[in-house]
Amino acid sequence: MADKRDYYEVLGVGKSATDxxxxxxxxxxxxxxxxxxxPGDESAEHKFKEATEAYxxxxxxxxxxxxxxxGHAAFSNGGGGGAGGFDFSDVGDIFGDIFGDFFGGGGGRRRNANAPTKGASLKxxxxxxxxxxxxGVEKEIDMVISETCEECSGTGxxxxxxxxxxxxxxxxxxxxYNQQTMFGNITSVKTCNNCGGTGKVIKDKCTSCRGTGYVRKRKKIAVDxxxxxxxxxxIRLSGKGEPGTNGGPRGDLLVTVYVxxxxxxxxQGVDIYYTLPISFAQAALGAELEVPTLDGNVKYEIKDGTQTHTRFRLKGKGVPHIRNSKIRxxxxxxxxxxxxxxxxxxQKELLKEFSATFGEQVKDFKDGKKKKWYDKVMDAFD
Structure with missing residues (x-):
């Protein structure tokens, strides 16, 4: 049989290593x-036993x-180590501290079932x-939420x-409870099924809340x-959700906003976009117009020769920043x-005269009406 590896080497620590x-x-x-x-890996199983023995x-x-x-000679007579002499009876305490979650609880890392627990959040x-x-605005919403039972004062x-x-x-x-495994006897801890982890049992339940300590009530909640x-x-409203257990705080209320x-x-973000229709004359000659904004109408001077799809900016007339309403x-x-x-x-005659000054050709009209199909054909032979 091969010699045992040094325990410090097995764990990968130096001799000065702390606990x-x-x-x-x-x-x-x-x-x-x-x-x-x-599963089924003999090499991994050997390394696991070797590490556990060293630990x-x-x-x-x-x-x-x-x-x-x-060295290993200290345990050559089966005094807590050595080949074939390792006692796995203590492995439960080791796992109780390190693998409490793996084996269903145990050790110093497990959560106290009676510890205060925050209540569930509502949406x-x-x-x-x-x-x-x-x-911004203040809204009032209707919620059905659990409240302490007045009949039993929350005891159930x-x-x-x-x-x-x-x-x-x-x-x-x-x-x-103790569990026998291939590595020895392991002590595990689980929530008590009899009381559900509360540590208390109620023989005569309150008829109003049926032993829960809470009743469902419709409540109006103001949301800023x-x-x-x-x-x-x-928006998260702290403490407006379901009540906690064992004296824990209430959960939160999450309010999603639809606009x-x-x-x-x-x-788009904190900016507002608006399309302003203007006439041809206003675009060509310029004009001072009233432009709608979220704060009301403001005056803006359209320059002469303004082209369609021209964009201008009204600074500070957009949306306030949610973290600083003074900045818009x-x-x-x-x-x-x-x-x-x-x-x-x-209007047609004036536009025809105006167009003629540019040498443009526009549709011709006769007696205020569009030319008939026969007239168009005859014009083609002129």
Whole structure:
């Protein structure tokens, strides 16, 4: 049989390693080579046993001292180590500290079933019009939420009685049991099924809440919507969700905001976009116009010769930043020349005269009406 490897070499630590260093090194190796994670792999199983043997010795100050002085010979008579002499009966304590989750609980890392636990979060939504989202608003929403039962004051027990200590777990909310495995006897901890981990049992339940300690009630909750919120964003209201257990805090309420589109304005981030129709004369000669904004109409001078799709900016007329409402985006206005679809005779003649000054050709009209098909044919032979 091959000689045993040095225990420090097995764990990959130096002889000056602290207890914490040894535990950390073993935890890493044990998780890597555990047989349940490597089924059928004899090499992994051997490394797991080797690491566990090394940890069992080096984690015990007395055994470690003997090992440092005499090496493997300190346990040659079966005194806690050596080939075929390793006792796996202590492995449960080792796993209780390191693999509590793997074996269903145990050790110092497990969560106390009676510890205060935060309540569940609730979700709802609210619909705003465009300006409400831009400038902020307070909304009131209806929610059905759990509240402390007034009949039993939240104990869950019938009036005049009190919950009793669970006889199975003695009030701890957890039960320990031993499990025989290929590595020895392992102690595990699980939530007590008799009391559900509360440590208390209720013999006579409150008729109002049926022993839960809470009743469902419809409640109105005020929601302060900040200026600048956008479609699809959510607001978190701390402590407005479901109640916690064992004195834990209430959960949160998440309110998702949906914004109705505006008839004329379009939002992109903190900027607003608007299309302004103007006449040909206004585009050609220029004009001072009233431009709609979220704050009301503002005057803006259109320069002569303005082309369609020209864009100008109204600084600070956009959406407030949600984190600082004093800072606002801008409004971008796109000018579109609106061509009239119906003109009277005088307007047509004036436009023909105007067009003639540029040498342009336009449709000819006769007696205020479009030429008939026969007239068009005859014109073609002139």
């Amino acid at each position: 914490a260093d040894i535990k950390k090194a073993y935890r890493k190796l044990a998780k890597q080579y555990h047989p349940d994670m490597n 069992e010795v080096l984690s015990d100050s007395s055994k470690r001292s003997k090992y440092d002085q005499f 709802t939504s609210v619909t705003l019009n465009f300006k409400e989202a831009v400038f 027990a019938k009036k005049g009685t009190t919950p009793e200590t669970c006889p199975h777990c003695k009030g701890s909310g957890q039960v320990r 919507i900040p200026a600048g919120i956008d479609n699809g964003q959510s 109705k589109p505006h008839e004329f304005f379009e939002r 985006g801008d409004q971008y206005v796109t000018v579109v020349v609106d061509v009239p679809k119906k003109l009277n005779e005088k």
